Amino acid sequence: MHAHSDSSHSHHNHDSHHNHHDHSKHHDHTEHHRMMIRDFRQRFWVSLLLTLPVLLLSPMVQGLLGFQFQFPFSDWVLFALGAAVYFYGGWPFLTGLKNELQNKAPGMMTLIGVAITVAFAYSAATVLGMEGKTFFWELVTLIDIMLLGHWIEMRSVINASKSLQTLVAMLPTKARKLGQDSTTEDVPIDELKPGDQVRVQPGEKIPVDGEVVEGKSSVNEAMVTGESKPTTKETGQKVIGGTLNGNGSLTVAVQQVGEQAYLNKVIQMVHQAQEKKSKAQNLADRIAFWLTIIALTTGFATLVAWVSLGQTLVFALERMASVMVITCPHALGLAVPLVVANSISMSARNGLLIRNRTAFEDTRRITTIAFDKTGTLTRGTFGVTQCQSVTDEWSDDELLKLAAAAEARSEHPIAVALVEEAHHQEMTLPEAKDFSSSPGEGVKAQIEGKKVQVVGPGYLQAHRIRWPQPDQQNTSENKHATETRVFVLIDDRPAGRIAMDDEIREDAFAAVKALKAMGIRVCMMTGDNEEVARKVSETLQLDAYYAGLLPDQKLEKIHEFQQQGEFVAMTGDGINDAPALAAADVGIAVGSGTDVAAETADIILIDSNPLSVVGLIGFGQSTHQKMIQNFVWATGYNVVAIPLAAGVLYQQGILISPALGAILMSLSTVIVAINAQLLTFPKEKQSQAN
CATH class of the missing domain: 3.40.1110.10 (Calcium-transporting ATPase, cytoplasmic domain N)
Structure with a gap:
């Protein structure tokens, strides 16, 4: 979208261009997501309105409600309305069908696309004079339910991450460059070259990575190193762009700017770790894929079988449509989104924000959890403990x-x-x-x-x-x-x-105990020094601790655990944790922390209570159980219904018409929806721990 306009002003130097480009790409993605949600919502309401007259005009519905309502050309009105819903409401599924077939990955969209197309084509043919019953009403309700399912699903997926924008926002854009006669002028960071000198006033962000050539001040590097105490910087010492200068003024010689700057490298790390993560595919899609294959083969096999057994084409088509409609993985399509929508809103009420569903569903697999110390296990603020x-x-x-x-x-x-x-x-x-x-x-x-x-x-x-x-x-x-x-x-x-x-949080004791009781290994990673780390670790009886780590070392530790086959969760609150949060199997940001940590994490705990991590894992487990129950129901129902729809028990007089198929399908969907509502948040975990 913006990419084209970017290149038109590429006389910017490369670095600024690169950042700007990333920025807009991200922005586009979020915007695109919002537009799709609006699109599904609109299609759903319009289709629903058109459905009412279709239901009134359908002989089947009239029969059920016991009234007659026929007028000249009512079939054609039905056809027109059905066609409108098919093309307008069914459009996302038809384009989805096309894309899936192009990518040789038939899935939900293919099945829905084929089912609605068979239903539409067959009904249209009956209006045009072919023997048989129309099933426009099944077609339109099918499309309505599908649109609703997709709309719910997309709403429940929290919008794409803004992390990179947040990180970029932390980098100052201007610097006070020192001229020949010690005058200063404000220049964009991009124009600085290594060797230039910049002046940093008290309370300002340090604009570049560099070395102090004059002045002395304490600099708060907590956002990068996690060290709770500000460090004193004087001549000859290195400073990092984006950190906060304290009470003195400094003159800094520029060493790295743009792509090479430390914070920018952190941005890159986060970006890569996120790219990897987004490819995690859902089990539902895999099951839907197989259901699709089974439905398509069974559907066409049914058609061929009945025709070769000497049945009329109408009968065979009806069987085929029934198979398609009934296999339509509606219940399966909603099995996950409904549980997710419910669990996401319930989590939010309990102080958890879920940004990555896959990671949330995976919390039950955690074997090792790494806590950042400052602000997570400890309060991150000094408190007076003794005055003597x-x-x-x-x-x-x-x-x-x-x-x-x-x-x-x-x-x-x-x-x-x-x-x-x-x-x-x-x-x-x-x-x-x-x-x-x-x-x-x-x-x-x-x-x-x-x-x-x-x-x-x-x-x-x-x-x-x-x-x-x-x-x-x-x-x-x-x-x-x-x-x-x-x-x-x-x-x-x-x-x-x-x-x-920097006091240890009261809740940290209970949290560590509860996590160990779940059989999870608990360790701590901190930028703080060895002595402090050892004492906190001993006090809390942790399984291990790692002190004096920089962000990239935290990231390496996570990789190291993963190579040993551990399923790792990371909990932290600083920029220094961002790369590790993004790389961990489950990244949990604790609320009081920086936006960046929150934006790269999969799950955000609004309060900074380590006990919430315990609640989160418990809730992840119960959410997963609900999904599995829904899966079993949604697929089990298909196992029984498909053969019946195909007409296996035709001799015994048991036959599922497409209409009945659609009703059964809707019923299975309702059961799945009700089951999803029965999800509860584990309160007892909290109270036990307290």
Whole structure:
């Protein structure tokens, strides 16, 4: 669609052109999907309206309802209405029939196409003077039900992914390029070349991959590395495009732009992993394929058999049409979509968004589940776990109050945690004057005439400050021993320590236990350091953990598991998890995370509760059971009905007319639909775990 117009302005440099192109391709796909849904909906309602007069004019229906309604040329009116529904309502199936035959893959569309064509041709022939009964009403209701089934099915498949757009949106488009006389000008990223220098102000996204040549700042790389603490960047250190600059300004020498940039490579990885995934075909199509083959062969064999047995052509055609109509994999066509539509809406009410049906149906096959740590098993935010004064001058509360007041103007996660804790305890913070903060050093401020400093362990070492060991040394190993400590100095004398922690979620314990009870291996992958990872892993009693991983290493780990024959689910919330989420057999994004994670995952958990993963797997199992029940019913019914429709028991006086065939078919569809409604969300899993 847009591809053509793209090439007309290809004097853009290649990179921007490439991104733009991908973008529009994606956009087209989603738009195309929406148009098809609208198309089916419209065809369904129009066909349904035309069906009412067809039913009134049909002798069979009149016979059932016990009234007569005939007028000159009523046959021709019936024919006209039937033809309208056949061509307008049946159009998607007729084109589908053509495509399937061209691709040598006859399936549902072929069967529907052939059945409606046989029904139409036969009915048309009777109107034109051939001996026999018309079955226009079966034809039109057949088309109505098929349109409805396809419309429901397409609506239940969530629209194609917007992940690449989301990722592209994270890349800044402009950069502040440094000129000769240290003036800056805003230029599009595409125009930068390796070696150029760009200036990044506090709070801005870093536009390119490069190396810091001047300045010092803390950079939040959580979206790329998953590391919960911002990392300090100074001269000589590498930065990644798309990450968020903190409180200092940096000058960066450009190294990679466009296709070569790290985030762009992540985009490519996601794209490839998704391409692979979309080829997963549904079992229903395979069964429908075989049913089609069986129906077509049986149908034509029936025709030939009866004619050669000396029956009239009308009788033989009727048998053939009955076989086609009855085998029409209606119930089968709805067996899956109805369960899916029901399970998708039910999931949404329970906080699960399903984006890839195949993956959702496959949750029952999971043998290994890998959790990202930050934001998934842990909260991803620092919380104050302990505040301990080391002198008698200050109480623990006063210590927290002064520390929070000093940090009140800093944006650092540690500062945020201190201030939040103070607010939580409803403290009024005194005014801080002469506030200054420097990465790695900490903050200092004048509060109520005292000089208050909040510093890290590095500062104590650098200034050779001896820290008094408090007598009541807290020896009990902290349950969540992933903590960060800061130290408070008042007038340059040690006053106390405050411990903060990226806390393990309460629900993580129950979730790990429940997953292990299902026989699933639970491991953790994190960009965080070895020590933190080990402690979280021991606390939660995980089967394994892998620390210090970059996104591509997470991806490799997933592949490694898959090569060992594991069926892998990945749960995460950051851009750093996106490639792994896309490559895993089932990718589960946890809600509070970035859009990108959500867009590359198969399933999104709106809350970040690890327990939801347990509910999800349980629900995947019950959804699958419902589908199997529907399959068995839909195919089992065919096994019995096809021979009867073909006239196997004709001597015994048992014969299924096309009309009865259509009724039976509709009935089987109704049974399948009712069964789909009986699906329930596993509540007991949640309550057991709590």
